[in-house]
Amino acid sequence: MCNFLKLFILLCCFENFFGCTDETKENDESKAANQPESTVTYKLTIQKTGTGTATIKSNNLPGISCGTDCEESYSEGTTVTLEVVVDSNSIFDGWSGEGCSGTATTCTLTMDQARTVKAGFSAKPDTYALTINKSGNGKGTVSSATMDIDCGSDCGETYTQGTVVTLTATAAKGSSFAGWSGEGCSGTDKCVLTLSHAADITAGFSLNVATALSATVIAQNITLTWKNPSNRDLTASIVTRTPMGKTPGMPENGKIYSVASDLGDSTVVYVGDPSSLAFVDHDLVPDTYVYQIWTRDDALNWQGSALQTATIVSPTLVLEQPTEFIAPMPPKTVWLRGGNRFFGYPAEPEEGGAFVTTGEDLGTRYLGQFYSTWDPRHNYPVEVRFGGDNQQKA
Numbered sequence: 001m002c003n004f005l006k007l008f009i010l011l012c013c014f015e016n017f018f019g020c021t022d023e024t025k026e027n028d029e030s031k032a033a034n035q036p037e038s039t040v041t042y043k044l045t046i047q048k049t050g051t052g053t054a055t056i057k058s059n060n061l062p063g064i065s066c067g068t069d070c071e072e073s074y075s076e077g078t079t080v081t082l083e084v085v086v087d088s089n090s091i092f093d094g095w096s097g098e099g100c101s102g103t104a105t106t107c108t109l110t111m112d113q114a115r116t117v118k119a120g121f122s123a124k125p126d127t128y129a130l131t132i133n134k135s136g137n138g139k140g141t142v143s144s145a146t147m148d149i150d151c152g153s154d155c156g157e158t159y160t161q162g163t164v165v166t167l168t169a170t171a172a173k174g175s176s177f178a179g180w181s182g183e184g185c186s187g188t189d190k191c192v193l194t195l196s197h198a199a200d201i202t203a204g205f206s207l208n209v210a211t212a213l214s215a216t217v218i219a220q221n222i223t224l225t226w227k228n229p230s231n232r233d234l235t236a237s238i239v240t241r242t243p244m245g246k247t248p249g250m251p252e253n254g255k256i257y258s259v260a261s262d263l264g265d266s267t268v269v270y271v272g273d274p275s276s277l278a279f280v281d282h283d284l285v286p287d288t289y290v291y292q293i294w295t296r297d298d299a300l301n302w303q304g305s306a307l308q309t310a311t312i313v314s315p316t317l318v319l320e321q322p323t324e325f326i327a328p329m330p331p332k333t334v335w336l337r338g339g340n341r342f343f344g345y346p347a348e349p350e351e352g353g354a355f356v357t358t359g360e361d362l363g364t365r366y367l368g369q370f371y372s373t374w375d376p377r378h379n380y381p382v383e384v385r386f387g388g389d390n391q392q393k394a
Contacts, residue, residue: 023237040076095121133318138175138205167191174235178204215310237274244288
């Protein structure tokens with residue numbers, strides 16, 4: 001009996017010494033489910049290609065963590081699931097080799113032969129910011145062909161290295177596109193650039209203005225004409241008149257003006273569509289005048305251009321009295337003659353006016369100034385005659 005107990009104790013110690021515990025048995029059973037008992041084994045080799053970085057592991061079995069451990073032998077028939085863990089600065093390009101393909105981050109294969117599986121990775125390309133700026137007194141927008149830039153309001157975007165961006169500038173009404181400046185763009189056509197670094201591009205817009213102004217003087221009228229550059233659309237214009245020697249006034253941004261508005265020493269004499277390109281300033285007192293055209297955009301920003309001077313010269317005219325009337329002056333009606341044309345003025349004008357003459361009485365004629373206080377624009381050097389040819393009766 002004692003010998004039997006000794007043998008039983010010896011067998012139990014032998015089992016514990018070689019790890020024959022319940023826990024060991026459970027692990028062996030789990031491994032056996034994926035790796036059948038076989039005397040044949042096959043090697044699984046993982047290779048990483050490309051410029052990116054990542055780790056590949058066998059997530060259902062121990063053995064592969066490639067990183068560093070990229071080979072493992074498995075019993076014939078074992079099912080292995082490989083999983084890719086990509087670093088944040090890399091892109092997984094896909095599987096190749098024996099048993100795996102596609103771009104899914106996991107691949108399951110059966111070890112029925114030795115296998116080499118490749119996983120490709122590439123480094124994420126650098127990204128660069130493209131910033132659009134606008135300059136000039138005009139208005140406009142810049143857009144990209146893919147519409148990820150619409151400047152207007154969205155004037156910047158980030159692109160991966162090597163991206164080709166096509167930019168188009170569109171001028172607003174009353175403005176023109178003046179051209180590109182900055183890195184990679186010039187001229188006035190579309191701008192096409194390939195992003196290899198951060199870039200700032202500027203689109204210039206100018207307000208359309210009349211570039212040439214001319215004046216023609218006829219008697220007391222000045223006819224103004226101006227040139228619309230390249231027939232470009234102008235939003236609106238005003239013309240100001242300033243007597244020579246006075247300080248020209250400037251319209252205020254944000255304001256709209258009407259005819260006869262005062263801008264300091266200047267007067268607005270024309271308001272309207274600049275495409276008319278012509279205007280007549282009537283009945284001017286003899287003087288030299290400075291005219292200027294001002295154009296505005298839709299936001300009421302005024303831009304001055306095209307200065308022109310014009311002079312009204314005092315005419316040499318003759319004031320004649322019909323023969324029926326006798327000196328001294330003034331008669332009931334006086335006649336102002338320029339060349340062969342007569343202009344009649346009542347000697348006792350209405351509205352409280354009066355004729356005023358100053359000068360030298362030469363007996364049969366009177367030299368001096370003649371004007372009407374109720375119409376002070378007419379202020380002429382005159383010669384008063386008592387008699388003569390081509391006289392008209394009052």
